[in-house]
Amino acid sequence: MIKRPMPPEDMPMFVAAPEIYEWLHDTIFNPDHAWYNADHEHVFDYQVNELAFMWAHSGFDKAGKRVIGQCEKPMFMAGGWKRERQIMWFEDMLGEVPDMLITLDAQYCRECSYSDFAALVEHELYHIVHKLDNYGAPSFRSDGKPRLDLVSHDVEEFNGVVRRYGGDEAVMKMTDLQNQEPELKIDD
Numbered sequence: 774m775i776k777r778p779m780p781p782e783d784m785p786m787f788v789a790a791p792e793i794y795e796w797l798h799d800t801i802f803n804p805d806h807a808w809y810n811a812d813h814e815h816v817f818d819y820q821v822n823e824l825a826f827m828w829a830h831s832g833f834d835k836a837g838k839r840v841i842g843q844c845e846k847p848m849f850m851a852g853g854w855k856r857e858r859q860i861m862w863f864e865d866m867l868g869e870v871p872d873m874l875i876t877l878d879a880q881y882c883r884e885c886s887y888s889d890f891a892a893l894v895e896h897e898l899y900h901i902v903h904k905l906d907n908y909g910a911p912s913f914r915s916d917g918k919p920r921l922d923l924v925s926h927d928v929e930e931f932n933g934v935v936r937r938y939g940g941d942e943a944v945m946k947m948t949d950l951q952n953q954e955p956e957l958k959i960d961d
């Protein structure tokens with residue numbers, strides 16, 4: 774089995790994690806590997822400086838939930854020195870500003886199972902979709918690579934609402950999938 778990326782034991786708040794990119798291309802992005810997933814094909818041609826990964830020293834709490842992973846499109850709301858300072862941070866950390874950045878909680882990833890790690894990486898990747906143009910057709914950059922967009926989760930619901938009113942179509946679909954055998958069985 775291909776070894777999973779492991780965050781360094783001793784690390785600052787953030788550190789670049791190109792090993793996650795390499796691991797993806799050996800496994801989930803690799804058509805010859807059992808874990809291959811074509812759902813992510815819009816990022817297959819993205820280079821490591823465009824689809825970047827980072828370890829964060831630890832997670833954080835947001836709205837009462839622990840955040841252990843995050844997928845973002847780096848954007849700069851500021852101008853002038855503020856903007857330049859933000860760009861410089863990315864350049865120092867990653868060489869340049871990536872199109873998409875996935876950050877993972879190093880503490881969680883050190884302790885979780887291989888299966889949980891792969892699930893977390895794919896969770897973040899599922900936030901990235903092929904952007905559509907105004908007519909609903911897949912949109913491409915001038916270099917031929919798919920334009921990327923971010924989406925939220927397939928299910929956004931409270932247990933209490935499902936308990937009291939039942940689930941909508943998205944919840945039903947999720948329940949249905951949960952009742953089937955997982956496609957992947959990853960042993961540690």
Ligand SMILES: [Zn+2]
Nearest residue numbers: 896897900926
């Ligand atoms: Zn998410």
